[in-house]
Amino acid sequence: MLEKIDLKESISKDAFKKQSKELKAELAALQQPIKQQKLPVIILFEGWGAAGKGSLIASLIANFDPRGFKVHSIVPPTALEQRKPFLWRHWLNIPEQGVLSVLDRSWYEEVTVSRLENNVDDNVNLHRMNDINEFERTLTDNGYLILKFFLHISKKEQKKRFELLSDSKSTEWRVTELDWKRNKHYENYCRAFDDMLKHTSTAYAPWHMISSMDRDAATLDVYRIVVDRITDALNQKGEKGTGNALASEKIKPPSFSLVSMPKLSDIELNQTISDEKYKQQLKKLQSQLSELHGKLYAKKIPVVIAYEGWDAAGKGGNIHRVSEALDPRGYEVVPVASPSREEIARHYLWRFWRNLPKDGHIAIFDRSWYGRVMVERVEGFCTEEDWQRAYQEINEFERQLCDWGAIVIKFWLHIDKAEQLKRFNDRQSTPSKQWKITDEDWRNRSKWDEYEVAVNDMLQNTSTDFAPWHIIESQDKKFGRIQTLKIITDTIQNHLK
Amino acid sequence: MLEKIDLKESISKDAFKKQSKELKAELAALQQPIKQQKLPVIILFEGWGAAGKGSLIASLIANFDPRGFKVHSIVPPTALEQRKPFLWRHWLNIPEQGVLSVLDRSWYEEVTVSRLENNVDDNVNLHRMNDINEFERTLTDNGYLILKFFLHISKKEQKKRFELLSDSKSTEWRVTELDWKRNKHYENYCRAFDDMLKHTSTAYAPWHMISSMDRDAATLDVYRIVVDRITDALNQKGEKGTGNALASEKIKPPSFSLVSMPKLSDIELNQTISDEKYKQQLKKLQSQLSELHGKLYAKKIPVVIAYEGWDAAGKGGNIHRVSEALDPRGYEVVPVASPSREEIARHYLWRFWRNLPKDGHIAIFDRSWYGRVMVERVEGFCTEEDWQRAYQEINEFERQLCDWGAIVIKFWLHIDKAEQLKRFNDRQSTPSKQWKITDEDWRNRSKWDEYEVAVNDMLQNTSTDFAPWHIIESQDKKFGRIQTLKIITDTIQNHLK
Incomplete structure (x- = not known):
């Protein structure tokens, strides 16, 4: 999927200013109906290191009242978390009704970066991706809205950004050896991401692929998608009183072999x-x-x-x-x-x-x-x-x-x-x-x-x-x-x- | 305080059977009033390694419906817990009204064993003991009942028990090098325990010192104290509708220097x-x-x-x-x-x-x-x-x-x-x-x-x-x-x- 993304788009400062002003107003107006209609929303950001997740999240949430959202940064699991099913910590973080949960990295780390770096068996990985699909399906079926963004930049651009960060005393700590290693093996990560994106882009929780070469253009894309999808979800909820319609078209769930039971x-x-x-x-x-x-x-x-x-x-x-x-x-x-x-x-x-x-x-x-x-x-x-x-x-x-x-x-x-x-x-x-x-x-x-x-x-x-x-x-x-x-x-x- | 404990008492099998039967019935009868009167109870066990905390806890809770208590084993703090105030994890564990919380080790680890083994500064340790007194006082004042047991055995007895455990294949893993080290430096730990016991035995949450040389005698002691103190608390709650009377006689709380504020x-x-x-x-x-x-x-x-x-x-x-x-x-x-x-x-x-x-x-x-x-x-x-x-x-x-x-x-x-x-x-x-x-x-x-x-x-x-x-x-x-x-x-x- 990644190679299909047009990485060239950029946008003039003036156009950005005008469009972002409108979108920001629309975003700000969404929070109240989200609360009133008790819509729980999960917005997650995945993508390359230095693709700008942090600043995108910061500018997105600046439009919301801080009492109505929570930001979660996903870091490697703690010792306790490793003693639980891998989705456990993500289940615990799901928002309550009317609240927006914004994730900086997510459960997808477990089937991409950590898969590669911990040599996770392909079969285990496939199981995990299926678990994730089930997780997202059951959330969606039960009224959750899930927005998934993948921020994409090229290998060359990533290298440039790392160099830029390394050049300044105040930011050099942000680039680690691991980052350089990841840039060097960009193609491997690319394959892992592609694998994951293909398996987990579902009708009820599709991936939104964002070219992050130009920060302004990426910001507008994200704003627009957030406005559209939340508005849709609110309209559907208003009509049906449930978020189920979101999941109308879905992967056929697995069937289980059942043991016969007496009455x-x-x-x-x-x-x-x-x-x-x-x-x-x-x-x-x-x-x-x-x-x-x-x-x-x-x-x-x-x-x-x-x-x-x-x-x-x-x-x-x-x-x-x-x-x-x-x-x-x-x-x-x-x-x-x-x-x-x-x-x-x-x-x-x-x-x-x-x-x-x-x-x-x-x-x-x-x-x-x-x-x-x-x-x-x-x-x-x-x-x-x-x-x-x-x-x-x-x-x-x-x-x-x-x-x-x-x-x-x-x-x-x-x-x-x-x-x-x-x-x-x-x-x-x-x-x-x-x-x-x-x-x-x-x-x-x-x-x-x-x-x-x-x-x-x-x-x-x-x-x-x-x-x-x-x-x-x-x-x-x-x-x-x-x-x-x-x-x-x-x-x-x-x-x- | 430790040297004042008579470590010799033991009890005949027959006497134990008879007395424990009565006490067990009394214990079992307490759970319902605890629930109805919404009394939150904390029972904590501290003491020497191999003093029998585990089996004492097991026999104590066997008298209760498992839906009405929780057992917490206190282990060294996790990485996350170390990033919080030291009482944080203990605050999180306090029981709700009507529930019994039984602690196998407790916040006292931090001012005894972990004080010695992590070379905690005396001044920091004093602060912590004061924090603990404040913690227990505010819980008691707000209706909690706190029972603290210290299980005491002699150095010689501990050594004997370690040897016994080490002699059997199925239990040898239970004795670690650290245990032997602790036995060797028994006197140092003794001083640390004494320090702690002196500082934290308050009128509202006194220490109950239990000679654990004889398991049956210790069990009866603990049963009797649990019955008496819970019964007292329930009676007082019945009379006053609050647990405050428990804390009538207490250490004078610190006074704070206040900044003058306008009306x-x-x-x-x-x-x-x-x-x-x-x-x-x-x-x-x-x-x-x-x-x-x-x-x-x-x-x-x-x-x-x-x-x-x-x-x-x-x-x-x-x-x-x-x-x-x-x-x-x-x-x-x-x-x-x-x-x-x-x-x-x-x-x-x-x-x-x-x-x-x-x-x-x-x-x-x-x-x-x-x-x-x-x-x-x-x-x-x-x-x-x-x-x-x-x-x-x-x-x-x-x-x-x-x-x-x-x-x-x-x-x-x-x-x-x-x-x-x-x-x-x-x-x-x-x-x-x-x-x-x-x-x-x-x-x-x-x-x-x-x-x-x-x-x-x-x-x-x-x-x-x-x-x-x-x-x-x-x-x-x-x-x-x-x-x-x-x-x-x-x-x-x-x-x-």
Whole structure:
């Protein structure tokens, strides 16, 4: 793609002054509607060293109120960031609704410069580019606007700029040996950039190629594109109340091979365990798990466990039996309640990305990202389009976790409606348990049938071979606890082989 | 203090079983009232290597529902953490209301082990211990319960335990060369611990010294103290609705030398600037500031700027003129609105600690921690005791920032009541500005006199010599902008000298 860019355009000072004045006024006028219509915008800049990213970003944001944007400079990942999936730090930075996020370099560093300089395997790189496409698609589908600029200059021009910077005492520190090396091997970087641009220029997040030979011309190009695309997005949002139209034409998402799951109504729920056998097995499995935890830690393998299930199905007690066996310094239980203001203003997966474990650690989610296709669906907190699409998004999310090296284990704790009523009544009549039962539990119970449809759909659509669902018979709580412990230890053991 | 601990106590298996069973039941029963009464609890463990912190923590938390606590292992600070005040990472970890935070090692590492091993200057160390006392005092005063355990074993016992671990293949990795070195120089560490224990055992957060020679005896001691202190805190909270009583008897807080400030009513608000002079000065000051920003970055000096002022006093435009001059990769504007659910559940300074800049960076707070003594006071969101105490807490906070090396600059943007009315009316009648004016602005305006009292008190009580207030005449917005730019550049220049 790079060779097709006309690197010659330049512009007269007068023309620049006149055009930039108009565009600046248009840019300044955009911020209020962005805020009012709650549009989250990501503008990222990639390109050659000395292509002028810094000054372009400075002049772009000078048009905005500093309270409405954030600038992020992407530097090499920290030690902690290296212990997370490569998109983790980028997920954490996504803006909230109504805010502009401007990125000086981005996740594309990982599939271009750092690919070359760290000799990343081609196959890994391809995976990463696909992950990026999925990341941008799910953001766009969920209302984000993503603008990607690539600033291009020629090898000769880059060399000239480096020389100019090196000539002055006050700027010579800005040119490093690495910069010179990169200029020398310009052609290699060119190929890596081309590769990346081809793979990641999508209908929902196309690359805008900017000739940066003339700074003024580049500035006008960027201004114009920013004005046009934000205006379009605002108009579409106004019409549809969603940003989805932006992603109308898109790469076909991957399909996943699914494990067939029974319907909830087909589960007999008749299995039990004797007290004696329970005690004995619990002890054995907990000590196995404890030992396995040490091995996971040593091998730096992360584990993500998601608990879902009917109210009063026994999630708390079940989780407790698992966590008891773990070294408290190596696991975390993440209770998932209704989202906070910060969470609700971002993509629904953001708060789960935020809470991923470090490698070698275990995160146990007490309720999870599946809220999207259960409570959000049933209560109408998102549109049908949203939750329909979420099956795919969730499968992609979990596949990215597995690609990172994680073990993903998912439980549906199952009881029947009569058992739930018994437990609710028991809670209500036992003073020490009353806090466990709220009006909301009764409201949810009244929608049992709707939830059952949603749960069945969820089990059918998201039980992948890399992250299958496990339905746990929890009618006998003790039986359920032994089952989850068995599945967790078996899954980890198989993975360690 | 260490030599006074009786290291001999041990306990029979039977006695342990019986007593621990009772205590475990008491512990388990505490979690619900902790949650209901929204008590935030910090339990930290310090002590010798191999004293049994890990297993003690494991057995303590086995009594709690894992959704109600978090365990934090404190390891040496990361590169990012080293670029923040030393208490930063500990502030970020404070629990929300109703949650138990269990710390395996803590901020005390910084004034004991890391003091010795990094040759920290005695004076710096003394400062840090005082900072810790202030940190714990302000947490306690604001309703937190802090339990501090020191696990003590003798040099001989430690050596024995290291040898035992080294003898087994599966545990030998747990004993490092550093551990042996620490055992060898046990006496030095003893002195450092003693120093720390003496300085930081306060009435509001006393140290509990535990003989850890016998694990069972230590476990019972810890259980008993946890039960007693949490029960006490819950009772006091029940009575008073606040945790303050815990801190009734305390070290006298430092007093600060204050800069005398005029009353708002004495400000004449008659200064103006011509358009021509404004343009000329703006350009000059912005270019100075731009250059200074580079120097700050090179010298890794952080800058914290707080903007306060009347509604419509021109904060937004003023901040914009400052931020325009800055490299977007080196500053951040932090807009402060009403706190989110996560923020409201923690100490009121938490969200400002969270948003501190890295060293070499600038953070501009658009409204700030002074909300505590203005809006929270006037609207009754906190008690009189709370906001009265906040002057001291805020001065301590800012002194800690200055100790870290930060430049702290605070502006009160001042206009009179008539000018505010004019600007409100102007906003209301100009379509493009209507979003800027809300019912709340009018409500606040109706309380002008109460706010004026609060602002005058704030200016008198928190204008310290290290972080003085600057009252900016903003009746003429342009005059105000030039003033803030002058003060910022002057302050930075003086600091760099």
